[in-house]
Amino acid sequence: GAVVSQHPSRVICKSGTSVKIECRSLDFQATTMFWYRQFPKQSLMLMATSNEGSKATYEQGVEKDKFLINHASLTLSTLTVTSAHPEDSSFYICSASRARENGYTFGSGTRLTVV
Amino acid sequence: KQEVTQIPAALSVPEGENLVLNCSFTDSAIYNLQWFRQDPGKGLTSLLLIQSSQREQTSGRLNASLDKSSGRSTLYIAASQPGDSATYLCAPRGGTSYGKLTFGQGTILTVHP
Numbered sequence: 001g002a003v004v005s006q007h008p009s010r011v012i013c014k015s016g017t018s019v020k021i022e023c024r025s026l027d028f029q030a031t032t033m034f035w036y037r038q039f040p041k042q043s044l045m046l047m048a049t050s051n052e053g054s055k056a057t058y059e060q061g062v063e064k065d066k067f068l069i070n071h072a073s074l075t076l077s078t079l080t081v082t083s084a085h086p087e088d089s090s091f092y093i094c095s096a097s098r099a100r101e102n103g104y105t106f107g108s109g110t111r112l113t114v115v
Numbered sequence: 116k117q118e119v120t121q122i123p124a125a126l127s128v129p130e131g132e133n134l135v136l137n138c139s140f141t142d143s144a145i146y147n148l149q150w151f152r153q154d155p156g157k158g159l160t161s162l163l164l165i166q167s168s169q170r171e172q173t174s175g176r177l178n179a180s181l182d183k184s185s186g187r188s189t190l191y192i193a194a195s196q197p198g199d200s201a202t203y204l205c206a207p208r209g210g211t212s213y214g215k216l217t218f219g220q221g222t223i224l225t226v227h228p
Contacts (some may be wrong), residue, residue: 001203006158034215034216041220042217043204043219043220043221044143044159044204046215046216049215092154093158093159095216100164100214101147102146102148102164103149103160103161103164103208104149104161104206104216106151106158106159106160106161107158108157108158109156109157109158110157111129
């Protein structure tokens with residue numbers, strides 16, 4: 001089946017630093033990947049659509065300069081949280097789909113804590 | 116804009132009961148619908164995928180039905196077990212080429228031994 005790998009699973013960083021999260025499709029190519037954010041006891045909120053070879057599409061209210069997305073290959077998308085602040089602490093999850101008729105597969109998520 | 120509602124928000128039952136989790140969505144122009152399970156602090160595990168042309172899908176003790184025209188899906192869990200305790204999320208996929216998933220708030224299920 002389709003496998004999506006996400007790293008790191010957990011990261012603690014100091015306020016003001018940047019953190020990069022990787023999302024890889026291991027056994028299929030993904031021209032499109034999605035990045036979500038989840039606050040405690042809340043559902044997933046779509047942040048942006050990552051498009052291979054082109055700019056990401058951000059959802060309303062998501063700061064594109066803070067959450068930089070790069071999708072440089074058909075198997076890798078990265079999310080960089082720039083100048084992180086404590087309010088950026090959250091659970092970040094990526095997803096991808098092998099094909100339209102297939103369902104989406106999610107990564108295992110990244111718990112970001114900014115101190 | 117697609118909106119998804121899941122009822123009940125939380126459910127606590129003794130082991131062995133058969134369960135019904137409900138999902139409704141406002142835009143019936145979907146390509147398919149997935150049911151996911153999320154354990155605390157973990158990612159999402161896909162349980163069932165129903166294409167828009169299908170009425171139901173089954174996997175083991177799980178059965179999901181879809182009534183696209185009325186914007187409803189139901190997840191049945193037979194003979195519930197403590198290991199079924201998790202948050203269950205339904206997510207219809209938009210009808211475009213790379214249709215987005217829209218999530219409801221989920222149903223938090225607790226199955227007591």
